[in-house]
Amino acid sequence: DPLVAHLASVVIGCAAMTTLTDSESPRECRMREDGDVPESRNRKKQVFTPPPEKAPAKAIHGGRWVAPVMLTCFIVGLLWLVVFYLAGSEIPLMRDLNNWNILVGMGLIAIGFVVSTQWR
Numbered sequence: 001d002p003l004v005a006h007l008a009s010v011v012i013g014c015a016a017m018t019t020l021t022d023s024e025s026p027r028e029c030r031m032r033e034d035g036d037v038p039e040s041r042n043r044k045k046q047v048f049t050p051p052p053e054k055a056p057a058k059a060i061h062g063g064r065w066v067a068p069v070m071l072t073c074f075i076v077g078l079l080w081l082v083v084f085y086l087a088g089s090e091i092p093l094m095r096d097l098n099n100w101n102i103l104v105g106m107g108l109i110a111i112g113f114v115v116s117t118q119w120r
Contacts, residue, residue, distance in 0.1 A: 062118040070115045077108030 084101040088094040094101050 062120050066115060066119045070112050070119065073108050073112030073115060077105045077110075077112065080108060081105035 080101065083091070084094050084105065088101060097104065
């Protein structure tokens with residue numbers, strides 16, 4: 001029955017079918033007698049050629065000033081906060097700034113973090 005053969009070829013996917021001859025329509029597939037799957041032809045693969053190597057990038061250093069400025073900002077900001085909490089009411093400048101001392105200390109620490117991004 002041609003309908004059954006067509007359905008079988010669709011379900012099987014013509015995996016174990018023979019190749020078509022010129023007289024057959026493309027929708028018809030015949031089962032091979034031995035039931036083996038035919039081996040596909042090998043395609044010639046292009047030889048992989050790696051991309052050309054880029055010239056090594058010149059190392060850009062942040063300079064010798066980065067580490068000292070970063071550490072100074074961290075330490076001064078931390079000391080500013082510690083001194084404010086321990087003796088802020090007795091130091092005239094800190095007493096005038098009141099709670100803005102927290103912003104000064106955190107600002108110095110934040111500047112230290114911004115400077116640290118320049119460290120290579």
